[in-house]
Amino acid sequence: MADQIPAPDAGETFTLAEAQVLVDCAYVAGSGRANEAVSEIFAQLQRVVHQDAAALLAWDPIAGEHVVLGSATYEPVTLTGLGEPYAKTDPYQRMLTTQRPLRISDLPYDYRKTKLYQEVLRPAGFGDGMSTCLFAADGTYAGMLHLSAESPTAFATRHVHMIGALTASLGQLCSLRRLRTALLPSDEGSRASLVDHTGRPRLIDEYEPTTCVEDPDFGTFAERLLGTHSPVLYGVWPVRGSWVSVRIERVQDPLFEHSAALLVIESPWQASYGLSARELDVLNGLAQGASNQRIASERAISVRTVTTHVERILVKLGQESRAGAAAKAAREGLLRLDLVATK
Numbered sequence: 001m002a003d004q005i006p007a008p009d010a011g012e013t014f015t016l017a018e019a020q021v022l023v024d025c026a027y028v029a030g031s032g033r034a035n036e037a038v039s040e041i042f043a044q045l046q047r048v049v050h051q052d053a054a055a056l057l058a059w060d061p062i063a064g065e066h067v068v069l070g071s072a073t074y075e076p077v078t079l080t081g082l083g084e085p086y087a088k089t090d091p092y093q094r095m096l097t098t099q100r101p102l103r104i105s106d107l108p109y110d111y112r113k114t115k116l117y118q119e120v121l122r123p124a125g126f127g128d129g130m131s132t133c134l135f136a137a138d139g140t141y142a143g144m145l146h147l148s149a150e151s152p153t154a155f156a157t158r159h160v161h162m163i164g165a166l167t168a169s170l171g172q173l174c175s176l177r178r179l180r181t182a183l184l185p186s187d188e189g190s191r192a193s194l195v196d197h198t199g200r201p202r203l204i205d206e207y208e209p210t211t212c213v214e215d216p217d218f219g220t221f222a223e224r225l226l227g228t229h230s231p232v233l234y235g236v237w238p239v240r241g242s243w244v245s246v247r248i249e250r251v252q253d254p255l256f257e258h259s260a261a262l263l264v265i266e267s268p269w270q271a272s273y274g275l276s277a278r279e280l281d282v283l284n285g286l287a288q289g290a291s292n293q294r295i296a297s298e299r300a301i302s303v304r305t306v307t308t309h310v311e312r313i314l315v316k317l318g319q320e321s322r323a324g325a326a327a328k329a330a331r332e333g334l335l336r337l338d339l340v341a342t343k
Helices: 016-029 034-048 076-081 090-098 115-121 157-173 216-226 277-287 292-299 303-317 322-331 337-342
Strands: 004-006 013-015 053-060 065-072 128-135 141-149 191-195 232-239 242-252 260-268
Touching: 013 016, 013 157, 016 034, 016 157, 034 053, 034 065, 034 157, 065 141, 076 115, 090 128, 090 141, 128 157, 141 157, 216 242, 216 260, 232 337, 242 277, 277 292, 277 303, 277 322, 292 303, 303 322
Parallel strands: none
Antiparallel strands: 004 013, 053 065, 053 141, 128 141, 191 260, 232 242, 242 260
């Protein structure tokens, strides 16, 4: 008879084979290779839990919806039903409260008569199911795991305990706040966000999200930049009547390994070369090739004021021409990236 290992918080015991699967799954979950890890975890679990389908969904707190990190066997229509529609059901609320896995047979009513089962799971041929909500190390909600099987009695109590033992590792795996692929700033006041391959901004551990990503124009700009091969871009962005300095670096998406992402680092704007906020604004108009008359008209100021600003800009930048000032501004990240975004 195989040696037995006590399961945590339960009278159940794990066999050595089951315990090894748990260890292997936890190790793979901590590898940081999200897509590969999900596939390996599902394969390992299938050896002992014998599910016929599985899906890991991560919660995107910015978009306010779940993202499928990986799935096995489920059809797209079923995956859709196991996302936001499932999150509106009673079993989901029970799992949020108890923070424990839940089987169909654990419910105090016949789940197979519910609308979601009849419209989503029954047509897919599933008779049993087990799900659990997942949480990051800081206790924030991170996503959910779904397992389904054709047999109506597929999942035993020990399977519940096995999945329960994995929830912490799976919660870290599907936490969209992770970023392990780039060095982040340590400057006080810096913010950071990751714009993934779909153009959606993601949170990064220990950093406040950048404010520039809230601007719809930034989304347009990011989508355009993702289609290029520019490794690094510097510039400024207008935020709430002021400016922020922005550095954008092309990196590998930490959750979708074969896709590119943008690491956006934002810091308070500091007046380079003694330029005032108005002079920076005029410099950007100048760099766009606008005449003093046009710059004045677009900003509702006089041509004389613009002329004075241009003269001061040339002196402060040590340039003799408008073209020289524009070139220096481009080299040193003084240009407004939103003008590129909306052109």
